[in-house]
Amino acid sequence: MPRTRTRTRWRLGLTATALLVASAVVPGPVHAAADVTDYAITVDPKGSGAKIDDTMYGVFFEDINRAADGGLYAELVQNRSFEYSTADNRSYTPLTSWATTGTATAVDDDGRLNARNRTYLALDAGSSVTNSGYNTGIRVESGRTYDFSLWARADARTPLTVTLHDADGALAEARQVTARGGWAKYRARFTATRDSTTGRLTVATDAPVALDMISLIPRDTYKGDGLRKDLAEKIAALHPGFVRFPGGCLVNTGSMQGYDEASGYQRRRSYQWKDTIGPVEQRATNSNFWGYNQSYGLGYYEYFQFAEDIGAMPLPVVPALVTGCGQNKATDDDALLKRHIQDTLDLIEFANGPVTSEWGRKRAAMGHPKPFHLTHLEVGNEENLPDEFFARFKQFRAAVQAKYPNIEVISNAGPDDSGTTFDTAWKLNKEADVDMVDEHYYNSTQWFLQNNDRYDSYDRNGPKVFLGEYASGGNTFKNALAEAAYMTGLERNAGVVKLASYAPLLADEDYVQWRPDMIWFNNHASWGSADYEVQKLFMNNVGDRVVPSTATTTPSLSAPISGAVGLSTWATTAAYDDVTVTGADGTTLLGDDFSGDASRWTHTGGGSWSLQDGQYVQTDVGAENTMVSAGDPAWHDYDLRVKATKKAGKEGFLVAFGVKDTGNYYWWNLGGWNNTTTAVEQAVDGGKSTLISKPGTIETGKAYDVDIKVRGRQVTLYLDGQEWGSFKDDKPAEPFRQVVTRDARTGDLIVKVVNAQAADARTAIDLGGAKAGRKAAVTTLQAAPEAVNSETVTAVAPVKSTFDGVADKFTYTFPANSVTFLRIRQR
Structure with a gap:
């Protein structure tokens, strides 16, 4: 859980380093600043650095900050199945987000829709029920089509009138469906006649009727697969190499038991993939670790489908029966452990199995007969009990390797970048020759500026690193600058750090459990943070191999700690x-x-x-x-x-x-x-x-x-x-960081420079004899350190330009508080 953070203005000065620059070089653009500091970058184009995998950078999706329901999942009706409960949240009832007229009763009895959808709504004649959606209400746009559906049961022919409206009146022509007999699904279509962000959906009846699964979804979703288009497009624009899902703390918290058909609905259980597939009306709902209910309308099938839609590698995380995130308990039920291990094997079959297999057949029935090509799977998340976790992890890994030897099983190192848990976890992972270890840390901007060299000393022959969660504690540009500086170190060590993802990915501005976040939204708009712009710049300009390079640095700190x-x-x-x-x-x-x-x-x-x-x-x-x-x-x-x-x-x-x-x-x-x-x-x-x-x-x-x-x-x-x-504490918070990579497809050298200080960085760049063209395509992110992107203001955005002064040795001045990428075409 994050601790409250108070922001103060950030400024970092730097003592100039003397530098000799050849008089024949062509100067780069000079930007006004209080000071200019001199640096040098020397590139060795004949040297061979680490190979960078296509999957180097990805995204981590967790249902936190209402990222799923009311977020990436395009459903506009909140609590559509009347399953909200005080067992999930003390403020919840089955009628949360609903308003009723007449007589409306939430019912949990044998007349329910199915065993996993236990609560339904009974309306008497002359009654109605109205849903208020998320945020300020239901968002509709003029001319857009919205698909309505509900499940109903009625003893006699019962017309139901469905309206979409706000305080100013109708938002679309009213529709009518007629319920008759046992539970059945009824559909209608609305075309909005005007825009609104405060819409309401009402279902009214003139006769007694039972209702469940009341739904309204935009017809226009991302690639037609049910995801909110603007959010999905922002994620896709990153071109992530992988999608890690579904968490996070919600994976390994709560009861480890699954849904029990005999005893009925079991709330507060850990996230289990089998709860989330099949027809949506048959999926179990669940409480969320982050304090609200989740419908599982966005489930494992949809995660796999989304990863495929954006060309990313799917990377699911399954619970290891050791809780984390402050709970710190281990389950010793051997039968339960075996069941979870089998669930993991079934998950791989669901993703990759032929349509003739049990779980491959279920995937095909949902509309995807071809496999999803799962190659990586993570067991556990941020466990603070490394010995207990690892004893169970080894059993998961052994079972997976025995049946699916081509699946890489990822372990983890706990919730912090160092400490006893971290050290113990890494010792166990090394001794067991684990393929990859997931590290998580949320630290200050200074830590990220100080620790660019973190992975320089990691064992090249040991387990690889998956940096599954990291962020610097804010969404100002100074946070993004610190993260960008750190990412140059990740790329330089791409032979060790094989995967990396900023976290969390999404946040609804009205439902925030965690800050910072990469992409923010409400019911009608979305915007990328400064951190998003940095991630996008790096992900779209990765390169295929690191080109060795060196740069001048900052002297060690000498002033005493004071305060x-x-x-x-x-x-x-x-x-x-x-x-x-x-x-x-x-x-x-x-x-x-x-x-x-x-x-x-x-x-x-x-x-x-x-x-x-x-x-x-x-x-x-x-x-x-x-x-x-x-x-x-x-x-x-x-x-x-x-x-x-x-x-x-x-x-x-x-x-x-x-x-x-x-x-x-x-x-x-x-x-x-x-x-x-x-x-x-x-x-x-x-x-x-x-x-x-x-x-x-x-x-x-x-x-x-x-x-x-x-x-x-x-x-x-x-x-x-x-x-x-x-x-x-004498490690410098180095504000000037760089890395150079080569793009094999274009032949470009990509010089990536972060200048996280209030002075311009006049830099002599020596390309070491590389056969470079005169022009470089330049992308620059520059803003005030405290700049923040919002719904109405985009203070941090990329600016593209051309630099016509590239030579074997040339000077370029990198602006104060900036991230700059120079793409230099080699002849």
Whole structure:
């Protein structure tokens, strides 16, 4: 789950590096900026870098932020089957999103439509039911066709009047269908006479009738396959090499049991593919880990079909019977494990099997007799119990390899970029010679700028990396710049990093569980974020092989860590006492035993702080990030000591240092992650990254002595007088990154440069004797660091131009805060 992030303005300067440039080179375009910094790029066109697979970059789809129902799935009616329930969400009822007149009753009895669609609506004579859709209502466009359907049961011939309207009147000519006898499906077609984003769909009856599965879908969907066209087109425009689906946390959370025909509907179970295929009225609905209901109208068949439609490799993820995402439980039911393994084998048969096989026949019955050509499959997602996960993973892999040896089975390394879980998972994966390991991390912009070389040291002969989820904590252009800089390192290491996908993919602006997201939408519009534009630029200009190149870099950080001190809690109540801050020379900078007042402390977070019995106590057990801070942001080289006591709650407590403001600080998080881990985190512009992490639990009621020594950029941490750990934060956040690739089809050299700073980068480029033409096709993304794309403003968009000054050695000035791709045709 994301933690609240506060954004502050971001600026990164750079000391100039002297550079000799030949006088004969042709200058590149110069853009106005406060400063110009000199760099050099040297290309070795005769060298051979890593081969880049066609599937290098892809997309990760998870039903989060209403990405499926009300999003990519084109259905316009919310809760069409009356299956919303308080078991899924305490605010839900079977009539959520519906308004009724007369007598309307949600019924769950033996008269239901089928065993998996248990609730239906009984209307008395003279009654009606109206659906309000998603967001502000149902979106229709003048002249467009919309297909209506419902299932109905009536004892006698019963006309039903169906209208599409908003507050201003009819949106289309009313339609009538006549129900008679047992459950049957009835259809009608609407042609909208005007535009509306606040439409409503009403079904009215003059006689008693039972209704279910009331549906309205645009006729014009992506390639006719039932997906919302503008969203699907934006994804397709990326030209992704793969689609990872259906998650994410929703895959490996909830009950592992499947639907039980004997006992009836079982809610809150993990996502299981067999629930999601077949006729939509026979698919089980389910609660979603992210707090809402999912209809499974967008199911495994549709995922495979969408991947095929956009020319991407399908990459499904199945549960490993070890929960993650903060739940951290392992199921030991051997029969259940065997059933899930068999389900996985059946999934492969559903994707690839002949029409004569059981599951291949089901695929063919849905309209796709040809196989979907599944080649990769992932087991599990972000498990925090690596030993338990891996014991089960090996059984899945053995079963798959025995029957389908050509399927590559992907493992994972937990939810973070480092730490005990990560290290243990990687050790197990290496020992078992796993083909590929999925890494996930959501870090600050600074982390991404600092860690471009992350994969330089990975074992070339070990498991390959699937970077299945990553993002820098925001949708401003500075976030996209940091991610672009990092992606140059991914490409340089394409021999190790075989797959990579930003996450999450979609977000409805009115239903957000997670930020940032690549593509945003509401019921009538969609727009790509700055991060989307970066991903699109990289995905459409990948190349086939890395061309070795080097560039000048930034000196290491030398200024000491500086900042005030702070106290905080997270889903916990805690008491603090005897805070002292002492300079390296022994000078007391702060001393507070809380015997008086708390006037020296500034409350910048949530929660409730008060003085109690000579201690400073945070008493709101549900509050997150309750920071109070004291001191001078200019403090450096000091010792911070404090007594801390957890009083109640899920986690431990947090002690902060180097506090600049609400979005920039370090803190020692003792007993975090549901009281399982102790770590030092750094917040930069509100985005956090972990610097050092170990398993750790904090006892309730025990007073701990916390001591943090800051010397220059070196930090040493002591707990109860014993050294817990230390780190040195001196890695530069390099703003100038580059990579060069070759496109075998066109013969182009693609010089990709990220300049994530407020100064132009005047760069001498040496092509190393490559036979290059004089002209380069240029694509540039440039904007203010805080620029954000929205429904009405596209602040970050590609600009295409031509540079007529390419030579073996030439100068090009890359604008401040920019991503630039030069495609240079080789002769």
